[in-house]
Amino acid sequence: MRTWLVLAIAACGGGPRYLGAQLPDACGTDAEACAGWMAERDLDAGNLDVYGDAALRRYVQSVADRLARGTRLAHPPRVVISDHDGTYAAFGDRIVIGRMAIEKLGSEAELAAIVAHELVHVEGRHATVSLFGPEADERWLATRRDAEGIADERAVMLLERAGYAPAAMQRALEAELDAGDDAADDEHPARAVRLAHVEQLAGGRIAGFEGRSELLEHLRGMVLGRDTRLGVRVEDVWVIAALGVALDLSPRDVIHIDGDSVVVRHAKSSLTAYPIGAPWARELAAGLDDRAETDTALGRISVGTAPAHPRSEAPLARLEQSIHDLLPQPTPGTWVVILDRPRGGLVLELSAKTDPFIRDRWLHGLRAATPAELAAAEPRHLRVVRAPRAGTVAELVLACPDPDAAGKLDRADRVLGAGDPIKCTDR
Numbered sequence: 334m335r336t337w338l339v340l341a342i343a344a345c346g347g348g349p350r351y352l353g354a355q356l357p358d359a360c361g362t363d364a365e366a367c368a369g370w371m372a373e374r375d376l377d378a379g380n381l382d383v384y385g386d387a388a389l390r391r392y393v394q395s396v397a398d399r400l401a402r403g404t405r406l407a408h409p410p411r412v413v414i415s416d417h418d419g420t421y422a423a424f425g426d427r428i429v430i431g432r433m434a435i436e437k438l439g440s441e442a443e444l445a446a447i448v449a450h451e452l453v454h455v456e457g458r459h460a461t462v463s464l465f466g467p468e469a470d471e472r473w474l475a476t477r478r479d480a481e482g483i484a485d486e487r488a489v490m491l492l493e494r495a496g497y498a499p500a501a502m503q504r505a506l507e508a509e510l511d512a513g514d515d516a517a518d519d520e521h522p523a524r525a526v527r528l529a530h531v532e533q534l535a536g537g538r539i540a541g542f543e544g545r546s547e548l549l550e551h552l553r554g555m556v557l558g559r560d561t562r563l564g565v566r567v568e569d570v571w572v573i574a575a576l577g578v579a580l581d582l583s584p585r586d587v588i589h590i591d592g593d594s595v596v597v598r599h600a601k602s603s604l605t606a607y608p609i610g611a612p613w614a615r616e617l618a619a620g621l622d623d624r625a626e627t628d629t630a631l632g633r634i635s636v637g638t639a640p641a642h643p644r645s646e647a648p649l650a651r652l653e654q655s656i657h658d659l660l661p662q663p664t665p666g667t668w669v670v671i672l673d674r675p676r677g678g679l680v681l682e683l684s685a686k687t688d689p690f691i692r693d694r695w696l697h698g699l700r701a702a703t704p705a706e707l708a709a710a711e712p713r714h715l716r717v718v719r720a721p722r723a724g725t726v727a728e729l730v731l732a733c734p735d736p737d738a739a740g741k742l743d744r745a746d747r748v749l750g751a752g753d754p755i756k757c758t759d760r
Contacts, residue, residue, distance in 0.1 A: 354612070369411070369427045384414040384432045384556070392551040393430055396441065397448050403494035410455045412448070416562065420447055420509070422454035436557055436715065436756075437508040439743050441544030442492065442501035447509065449488035449495075449502075454480070456487075477520040485527055489534045498541035502531045508744070549754040555715045557742070557758060562608050563595050565710045571595065572702050572710035576608055576677050578631065579706055581698030593661050602691040605682040607661045614678020617662060618671045631701060632674040639663035639682075670696065713738070716759040723750045733757035 350356065354374055360367035394412040401409035410426040418433040428451040438444050457480065485502070493499045510524045521527075564573035566588055571580040580597070582588070587598045597604040609617075618624070621637025628634075642665065663669045663682050670681040681699075683692055702710070720729050726740065726747045733739035735758050742756040749755065 366426065369423065384416045386414060386555065389435075389551055389555065390414050393435075393444065393448065396445050397428060397452065400445060400449050400452055400491050400495050403491045404452055404456050406452070406456055410452065416556075420451060422451045426455055428452065428455065432555065433558070434509055435552065436555065436742055438505060438548065439508070439545060439747055440501065441548045442497040442542060443505040443508065444548055445495065445497045446488060446492055446502040446505035449491040450484045452491065453484040453487045457483070474520060478522050481521050482527070482530065485531050486534060489531055493538070493541065496542050498543055499535040499538045501541075501543070502535055503528055504744070506531060546754055549715075549717045549756065552715050552756075553717050557713045557715055557738075559590075563590060563593070564608075567706050567709045570702075570706060571597070571606075572706045573608055573679065574702065574707050574710040574712075576672075576674055576679055577702055577707065578672070578674070578679060579700055579702035580606070580695065581700070583694075597695065599691050600688070602687040603684045604687070604692075604695050605684075607680055609661050609678045609680060611673060611675070611677050613660060614671055614673050614680070617669075617678075617680065618673065621669060621671070631699065632672055635671045635673070637669060639665050639667050639669050641665040672699070713758045713760060715742075716757045717754045718757055720749045720751055720753045720755050724748070726755070729755050730757065734760050 351371055351374055357367070357370050359370060390412060393414060394409070397412050398409045408426075410422070410428045413423075413427055413429045414435075415429050415431045418431045419429070420431045420434045421429050423429055428448065430447065430451075434447065435444065438447070485506070489499050489502045492502060506524075506528055510527070522530075562573070562575050564571050564575075566572075566582075569582045569584060569586075571582060571588060573579070582597070583599065585599060589596055591605075594605050594607040597606065618626070618633075618635035618637075620640055621635060622640050624635055624637035626633060626635040639662075642662075661680065663680060667682045667684070670683075672679040672681075681696070683695075716734075718732065721732065722729075725745065726743045726749065727745040729749060730736045730739040730743075733755070739755070739757045742758075
């Protein structure tokens with residue numbers, strides 16, 4: 334175990350600090366807990382997956398703590414709220430719950446169902462097996478699909494053991510699984526199979542705590558919809574409110590979102606931009622080839638060429654690489670500009686075919702956003718109102734500022750009573 338720990342720390346920089354943060358005490362006593370902390374630190378430093386609402390994280394953690402008492406785990410896993418849609422059990426006793434997954438749920442029991450599924454994966458060490466197990470083949474994938482079925486099955490039991498309504502499992506899966514894709518993917522059974530299975534297991538048992546008001550009270554003010562860290566277009570300006578910066582565009586510039594990046598195109602020229610956390614920005618900037626840097630009114634700007642990423646087959650190096658592969662980073666060989674600001678960093682990649690005139694226009698158009706631009710780029714937030722009468726969600730959201738947007742936040746056929754909370758958008 335001691336050798337494992339030494340190698341783990343060496344793989345992550347060989348010192349007491351990692352990406353600007355002090356290594357926790359666990360890195361001297363618990364290898365897997367240390368690896369989990371480093372994985373979370375990478376996500377936080379990369380500004381990739383962490384939604385910074387401490388009160389919401391504590392609430393979801395309390396649900397996980399309640400469920401974990403019914404498992405064989407020595408202690409509850411740590412919950413991380415991500416700014417994305419995905420929900421998964423991560424290496425190192427971490428459960429990542431997507432913000433966009435939470436917004437689709439209608440009660441604490443449904444939230445508990447999603448958490449319980451991931452708790453089973455932690456209990457079964459499935460993330461560890463996935464990382465250090467054999468390469469994926471048909472037999473391995475079949476085992477993964479079996480693990481998903483087992484997680485659904487045991488989650489129903491954990492719900493009931495914790496006092497939640499078992500029937501919430503089916504509603505939670507209906508909210509989370511894409512209704513337009515009924516086929517099994519490589520690692521999951523088909524949606525229809527999973528829904529039928531949990532419906533049978535729950536047996537229509539609705540007795541237990543639901544907690545709609547409890548959930549919605551904790552979701553008040555939560556950011557809704559797509560991850561807005563990437564910014565929005567405000568007329569002929571792309572505004573990244575989280576960093577307080579703007580990029581002037583021409584009417585002929587075309588912008589689209591590509592995963593965790595924004596791509597700006599003008600004829601054959603292209604610019605790829607993505608915000609990241611300040612520690613990850615400094616890490617990337619320090620590793621640029623032919624690097625030059627200067628301090629500006631916006632912040633420190635580093636310019637250089639993205640280096641190739643070294644690969645290793647050593648298990649702990651694979652861990653580090655698998656984490657870093659999740660983080661936004663430039664393609665090797667591309668020309669890169671990295672802006673380091675107090676609230677985070679911004680990476681700009683320019684293709685080799687970028688016209689120098691267009692390149693300079695884009696770079697000179699990078700500036701601080703105005704107060705009006707920041708206000709226009711503000712994302713929608715969840716607003717909770719009380720139903721004036723009994724009815725379905727489809728009927729009651731007509732009182733919301735944007736009924737169409739509100740209707741996508743809940744099941745249209747969910748029946749609410751007078752005074753029950755309704756999910757609306759704030760504008």
